[in-house]
Amino acid sequence: MLRTIIAGLRARTARLVLSSVAIALGVAFVSGTLVLGDAMTASLRDEFAKGARNVDVSVTVSGRSSSPDEVGGITPETLAKIRQAPGVAGADPRDSQSVPLVASNGKAKPAWAVPLASDERLREFDLVDGRYPTKADEIAVDKRTAATAKLTIGQPVVLLGDGDTRHTYTLVGTYQQGTNQISLSGYDHVGLTPEAFQALEPERPPYQVVATAAAGFTQQQVVDNVRKAIGDTGFKIQSGEELTQETLERVESQSGEFTTLLLAFAIIALVVAAMVIYNTFTILVAQRTRELALMRCVGASRAQVFRGVLAEALVMGLTASVIGLFGGIGVSALLQRVIFSFGGGGGTVLLPVTAKTVIAAFAVGTLVTVLAAVLPARKATRVAPVAALRSQPDSGEEVSRTGVLRVLTAVLFAAIGVGAVVFGMGVDDEDAAMLISGAGTMALLAAVLVLGPLLVGPVNRVLGALPRALLGVPAKLASANAGRNPKRTAATTAALMIGVTIVSLVTVVANSAKETANAEIDQRMPADYTVTSAVYGRPLPRELADQLAAVPEVAKVAPTTVVYGEQEYFTGVTRDAIGTLFRPTVKSGSLADLGDGTVAVNAEYAKRSNVSVGSVVSFKPGRGEAQDLKVVAVVEGQRLSDGVMTMETSLRFEQGAEGYESILVKLKDGAVNGRAAVEKVTDPSPLAVVDSAAETKEQLNQQLNQVLAFIWALIGLAVVIALFGIANTLTLSVLERTRESALLRALGLTRGQLRLMLVVESVLMALMGAAIGLLLGIGFGWVLTEALSTDTISVDLVVPFGQIGVMLAGAVVAAIVAAALPARRAARTSVVAGMAEA
Structure with missing residues (x-):
């Protein structure tokens, strides 16, 4: 029987090639995805681990997730206690903050600034050119920032500090930032001395302190000593090994999510490939009716015929798995090149082929092929020996005796699908509605597949x-x-x-x-132009609205503010802008009642918070005391915030009084060169960006x-x-x-x-x-x-x-x-x- 199978494979090689290619493509997708995931994990491990190299002790504020813009960190007194703890050889603060970097065109762009540790062993980055800054008026930037901003060593670099104060530095070096949460954001990156970094925002304490251990002390000993010095309350104290392990777990989680996404599409490709294999073996079995019948005549049992067809599928699957595995390595290299192109073109292609990938490739390739061939193989066992007497194999489709069963199955799937879709549309929760409706569509797809013939x-x-x-x-x-x-x-x-x-x-x-x-x-944007800040969290100067209002081509301006709370955020607008430049749709209540101490809430927020017209909302801003605001209207169409308040109400809050989030600009009818007139006013402000x-x-x-x-x-x-x-x-x-x-x-x-x-x-x-x-x-x-x-x-x-x-x-x-x-x-x-x- 084995010789018969081998002879059959040789005779039908050409017929099996296209089917093998289909499976090989699916296997290549799977193995390529796994290789890519392993490469990403390995690369991210190496890069993220730089942040923990030479670190023996890490102290962060409890409950923080290294979020750079949250204020409330480690005080100078706590830093001094850490440095004085027995076994601490050196300790430096770590922090990062979003700062505007003024480009060569005079306009600001978002960048992240970090303090470079005075202890070289605790620096997270690798120097590329020049040197690290040693003075308060010196700066280093990462290699990508230098390329995109066209900066060379010796050039001046301008950052905007607290209150938009200009800080000018001399570029003295570039470094390789590596991969971390900041680099993945795509923002520019600059490094300063700790003193220069503190000058950008003097009241800002660091969120982390890292330290090295003195000779003769273990990491755990230093951790215990630091814990005794500053206490446990409010701090998360880790050894360098624990910090590294936590970082690697986060990396594996992040890369795993992307790998899972790609594998979902790979599974779809494999399902399609399985259909191709099923169809191929169905046709081959029909074409080989006489051959199978002759095998039965000379003594082959049904089981031998069944195993023979599956053996052919197994050989095809193994062959496709080998081709797909090597093809997947090429797919991974290609995908990495594509990813590098989005990040500026840099990066080293890694092709780690692990045992997991090899096993997965062969398991997927062979199992999918063999399982797809089971039904055709079962059909092959039904060929009667008398069929060998026919002059021509009956390759036509037999009259279906399962038509009623097929229809009933399709109706069942369709009923389930329609029921799930109708039920899902009535569910209020958006995620649940998507899940239920999506399941319904899958059932409907199954109904169509069953009904296909x-x-x-x-x-x-x-x-x-x-x-x-x-x-x-x-x-x-x-x-x-x-x-x-x-x-x-x-x-x-x-x-x-x-x-x-x-x-x-x-x-x-x-x-x-x-x-x-x-x-x-x-x-929601009936204005001709909207002037916004180039850097998130940096408000526009108040005088800019007055300057724009004085432009002859401008008919009206409407500044807006934003106040962030613990769970929500509200937009402040001038009264005369409501209904003209700012026109949400009213669902209940009236915007005419919007005055000092009141708010018109978004319908989604109203539903989420269970409030309505007449309710009182206790709004706790990020900075300052909570205040009660009465709901006078429920609106929709204003998706940028949870509600609208008057400018007077927003000025009650510290954040609302800092400046404007945006300025809406409406031109006069027939105005010519209106944008040029607006930009003439905004150009001197590095933060102002004009959008339509x-x-x-x-x-x-x-x-x-x-x-x-x-x-x-x-x-x-x-x-x-x-x-x-x-x-x-x-x-x-x-x-x-x-x-x-x-x-x-x-x-x-x-x-x-x-x-x-x-x-x-x-x-x-x-x-x-x-x-x-x-x-x-x-x-x-x-x-x-x-x-x-x-x-x-x-x-x-x-x-x-x-x-x-x-x-x-x-x-x-x-x-x-x-x-x-x-x-x-x-x-x-x-x-x-x-x-x-x-």
Whole structure:
């Protein structure tokens, strides 16, 4: 039996190649993702560990997560006690704060500043050029910042300190920052002496102190001594080893989330590949009816036939696993290059191939292939020995005796799906609604897959009508071929249908979210321009609003403030701006009642906090005492904050009195060169940035398009595998229909018409999968947009017909390419040789 299996594999090598490629692509995705995850973990481990190198003791404020902008850290008295503790050789504070870096064009951009430890052993960074600063008027920047800001050693660098005071430094060196939470933010990075750093914000205490141990002391001894010196209350005291372990655990968690995301798409690709394998073995078993029957005649048992088919699948899976494993290494290298390109192009490609990756590649490749072949193998055991007497194998689809069962199963899935969707739409919690509705769409997809063979006939007749009318006999034959074996056609198109469903679903939801966001921007930004601060947390100077109001081209300005609380934040606006430049939609109450000591809350906040018109909100700001605010209205459409208060009310709070968060600018009708006039006023202020609603929408659209392109690229592999499935089915069908093709040629069909017939058949199968997938994707998109809609915002369904047209056109082109080789092979077979085929 083993020799028979080996001989069969040799004879059918060409027929199994495309199927092996499908599995190899799926395995490559899985192994590439695992290699990428291990590479990211290894790289992040090395880089994040730099923050803990040479650290024997770490002291942080309890409850802090190293968040740089939270004030309330380690006092000078506590630092002195740490330095005086027995066994402490040296101790330096660590901190970071967001500061505006004034670029060469005079405008500020956000940057992170850190104090560079006086003890060189405790510095987190590696010097690249020059030296570290030793004076208060010197500065070093990381290599990426120097490149993007075009800074060279010896140049002046300007930072804005507390109260927007200008601090000018001389650049004396550059360093490699490595990977940490700040570098991952993409912001510029600068290093100062501890004294210069403190001068930026004199009242700011550091959030962490790190120390080295003196000779003769262990880390634990120094930890115990520091704990005795400062006490446990309010502090988290760790040894260097504990700090390193905590850092590595955080790294593994972060890289693991990204790996899980990629693996989800890899699983989709594997499901599609499994469908291709199932279809391949189903066709091969049908083609080998006489061979299997002869094996039964000469004594092979049902079990031997079953094991023989699975053995072929096992060999195919092992081969595909080897190819996929090495292909995955290349995929990982490519993905790392793509990631590096987003981060500025730097980085070393790491390709760690662990035992876990190798085992996963072989397990996935072989298990998916073997499991996909189980049903065809089971069908092979049902071939009766008498079938060996037939002159031709019966490759046609047998009359379905499971039609009723198939319909009942599909109805069951559909009922579950519709019920879940309807129930999910009625759930108030957005996350729960998405989860339940998403499960419902999966059940509906399963219903369509089960019903697939029964849908082939009607869909084929509709899609084939135009080709039959335009292309004549070849198209009629192609349509007949696509429809005469419904189960095979359904299995072939199902893989493509799944890929197109997901792509169209994501596309519809993304475009719906985009249009909803654009409409809301138009609604809440009726101003021509909005002047905002380039650096988060740095308010605009108050005099800027008066200067803009004096511009002849400007009709009206409306400054806004923001006050952050412990759980919410409110926007302050001038009374005369409400209803003109600031116009939220009122759900209850009246904005006319908005006065000193009152607030109009966002509908989402009202629901979350269980407040309504007449309620009193106790608002506790980040700095200062809590104050009671009476709710006079519930509004929606103002999504930037939890509520609106008058400017007078916001001035009660320290943060509201510091300056403006933004300034809305409305031009006079017919104003010419209005932007230039506005920028003439804002240019002297390094913090002021002028944006229009159109620019805001463009930035948002770019971000959504990037996410959409990323998902398209990930799910694209599943679509490619599905197209391999179509090519594979056509190839096997050409071999199966050799005598039929020769007979058609003998009856007058030309080589060109034969090629056209196979191309049209391929296009029809691709269009079946794409058309059903698009309909499902659009329908599921509507379900999810309804689930995303809340009492405060309605997400309207937007169907991007242009992108859908591109998908259909792409499916047609890909189908033509997939049919090229099978059509060429069929056309090259001579009539005599084809008629002689047994």
